[in-house]
Amino acid sequence: MPQPPIWNIRLTLTYMLANTPTTPYYAVIFTSIRTDIEAGYEEMAHEMVRLAALQPGYLGHESARNELGITISYWESLEAIKAWKAQSDHQIAQKQGREIWYSSYKTRIALVERDYEMIL
Amino acid sequence: MPQPPIWNIRLTLTYMLANTPTTPYYAVIFTSIRTDIEAGYEEMAHEMVRLAALQPGYLGHESARNELGITISYWESLEAIKAWKAQSDHQIAQKQGREIWYSSYKTRIALVERDYEMIL
Numbered sequence: 385m386p387q388p389p390i391w392n393i394r395l396t397l398t399y400m401l402a403n404t405p406t407t408p409y410y411a412v413i414f415t416s417i418r419t420d421i422e423a424g425y426e427e428m429a430h431e432m433v434r435l436a437a438l439q440p441g442y443l444g445h446e447s448a449r450n451e452l453g454i455t456i457s458y459w460e461s462l463e464a465i466k467a468w469k470a471q472s473d474h475q476i477a478q479k480q481g482r483e484i485w486y487s488s489y490k491t492r493i494a495l496v497e498r499d500y501e502m503i504l
Numbered sequence: 505m506p507q508p509p510i511w512n513i514r515l516t517l518t519y520m521l522a523n524t525p526t527t528p529y530y531a532v533i534f535t536s537i538r539t540d541i542e543a544g545y546e547e548m549a550h551e552m553v554r555l556a557a558l559q560p561g562y563l564g565h566e567s568a569r570n571e572l573g574i575t576i577s578y579w580e581s582l583e584a585i586k587a588w589k590a591q592s593d594h595q596i597a598q599k600q601g602r603e604i605w606y607s608s609y610k611t612r613i614a615l616v617e618r619d620y621e622m623i624l
């Protein structure tokens with residue numbers, strides 16, 4: 385039997401705002417501008433989200449794109465971030481990103497010291 | 505005489521990726537889900553960007569929205585963030601945000617420890 389619509393909406397909302405634990409934890413803020421090359425991009429982006437979620441210390445992610453794209457992944461520690469940066473499929477994606485999909489990007493590693501929210 | 509197109513493109517790129525100084529500095533990550541109410545929202549959002557840029561310690565901002573919206577503002581210090589949170593027009597916008605424009609949001613205050621970039 386299909387779920388009533390209200391449940392689907394709530395699950396989506398919960399999914400989109402990353403449900404991070406109490407502070408402190410780390411954020412990797414990846415801000416990027418895409419090239420016009422579409423081939424392979426969406427598949428890569430989805431695969432990277434899937435693989436990141438399998439890494440030790442992964443806490444969640446949030447993403448949005450207009451002209452500018454912002455993807456934030458949340459991590460328990462700098463060690464967890466370092467391990468994800470070195471993960472082999474991710475290394476290939478980073479190289480292809482520089483060569484094919486992104487015209488510019490900036491990555492920022494940040495310690496989240498405080499957070500507060502309104503979740504209805 | 506109009507600028508040649510290449511200049512316009514470069515200005516846009518420079519504008520969209522926040523040109524932050526060397527680390528450390530602070531990021532305020534505001535992740536939100538909108539209600540269906542459009543009235544007044546765009547005007548408020550633009551006005552808040554304009555006013556934030558007038559605050560002492562403001563370093564830049566980046567923003568994108570699909571179902572999820574992410575706005576990151578960058579600041580020199582926690583004191584600068586505190587002063588902006590208390591700014592009177594911003595206080596009104598925060599109250600209206602909770603009551604009218606956002607169904608859910610999360611704010612994270614983070615110390616950017618490292619960054620690296622590719623700017624073509």
